[in-house]
Amino acid sequence: MPEHSENGARDEDLSAPAEGAHPAANSETAAVVGAALADAARKSGLNSLAQADRPNGHVLLEAMGGIRGIIEAVVPGLLFLLAYTLTKDLVLSLAVSVGVAAVLTVARLIQKTPVASAVGGLIGAVASAALALFTNRPEDNFVLGFVTNGGYAAALLISVLVGWPLIGLIAGYLMSDSIAWKKDAVKRRTFIVLTLCWAGMFLARLAVQLPLYYAGNVEWLAATKLLMGLPLYAPLLILTWLVVRGLYRKTPATS
Numbered sequence: 001m002p003e004h005s006e007n008g009a010r011d012e013d014l015s016a017p018a019e020g021a022h023p024a025a026n027s028e029t030a031a032v033v034g035a036a037l038a039d040a041a042r043k044s045g046l047n048s049l050a051q052a053d054r055p056n057g058h059v060l061l062e063a064m065g066g067i068r069g070i071i072e073a074v075v076p077g078l079l080f081l082l083a084y085t086l087t088k089d090l091v092l093s094l095a096v097s098v099g100v101a102a103v104l105t106v107a108r109l110i111q112k113t114p115v116a117s118a119v120g121g122l123i124g125a126v127a128s129a130a131l132a133l134f135t136n137r138p139e140d141n142f143v144l145g146f147v148t149n150g151g152y153a154a155a156l157l158i159s160v161l162v163g164w165p166l167i168g169l170i171a172g173y174l175m176s177d178s179i180a181w182k183k184d185a186v187k188r189r190t191f192i193v194l195t196l197c198w199a200g201m202f203l204a205r206l207a208v209q210l211p212l213y214y215a216g217n218v219e220w221l222a223a224t225k226l227l228m229g230l231p232l233y234a235p236l237l238i239l240t241w242l243v244v245r246g247l248y249r250k251t252p253a254t255s
Contacts, residue, residue, distance in 0.1 A: 027179060064234060065117060068104075072118055073230060076101045076125060080141070081222035090138045094129040101125045124148075138218040142225060146210065149202040156199035165195035171244045190247055194240055201232050 064070060080097035087093065105118040124144055132141040159166040164182075168191030172181045181187035205228045212221040 027182075060234070060238065064230065064237070068108075068113075069117065070230065072101070072104050072121055074226065075104075076121075077222060077226050077229075081219065081226065084138065084222065085219050090132060090136070093138075094132060094141065098122075098125050098129050137216075139213050139216055139221060141218075142209065142213060142221055145225060146206060146213070149205045153199045153202035153206070156195050156202070160192055160195050160199075165191040167191050167194040167198060167240065171240075175244065175248050177248070187247060190243060194243060197236060197239075201236055204228065204232070 061067065061070075065073070076097045079100055080093050083093035083096045084090070101118075101122045105115060105122045108115045108118050128141045128144045131143060132138055134140075156166055159169075165188075168181055168188065169179070171191065171194075172178055181191065205225075208224050208228065209221055212224065
């Protein structure tokens with residue numbers, strides 16, 4: 001149910017569509033986007049986390065892609081950092097990094113496990129390596145990551161500006177609330193804050209790593225990419241889970 005308070009009208013005004021917009025069309029579009037995002041989240045393991053009564057190691061590990069997913073996310077970058085730090089050989093460092101990513105992807109194919117994330121990571125690694133080799137600038141191996149982080153941050157911020165925070169769309173479908181949360185001022189404000197937190201994570205990566213890129217500091221660039229990857233993602237994921245679960249315990253989904 002919507003929150004009734006002295007500020008209720010103001011809350012509704014803030015989330016109201018701009019003049020000339022079509023609320024029904026906006027809601028339909030948001031519903032389609034939310035359903036697609038939630039489906040992707042379920043396939044990534046976030047559904048188990050959403051349905052869990054309390055966080056535990058197994059559920060959290062599954063939400064982050066399992067041990068294999070963590071290895072695929074961390075090891076290629078770590079090997080690039082080690083190889084480049086020790087040898088300063090760009091070709092060798094990229095070969096080691098991309099080679100390991102390829103081996104991990106082939107292992108998934110052989111074992112017939114889901115390969116979407118691994119293939120996506122391999123394509124990204126190959127594209128980044130190709131750019132670095134083409135320019136002969138080791139730091140260009142990280143340009144695609146900048147584009148990705150910038151794109152995520154922009155999408156999250158735009159979703160807040162148009163009144164449909166992406167975290168709300170994802171959580172709403174994972175919690176079987178669809179877009180009913182939009183009528184609840186507490187949920188709406190909470191999802192705005194959470195969406196801004198996620199945007200802040202991607203922007204923080206850019207704020208730290210871009211100066212290193214322009215300084216040509218490849219070693220620290222590779223290191224900060226690792227340190228600002230899962231070590232930032234995991235705590236924010238847990239915080240989001242705690243907030244969403246607490247929110248739905250206090251204010252059950254409306255029908």
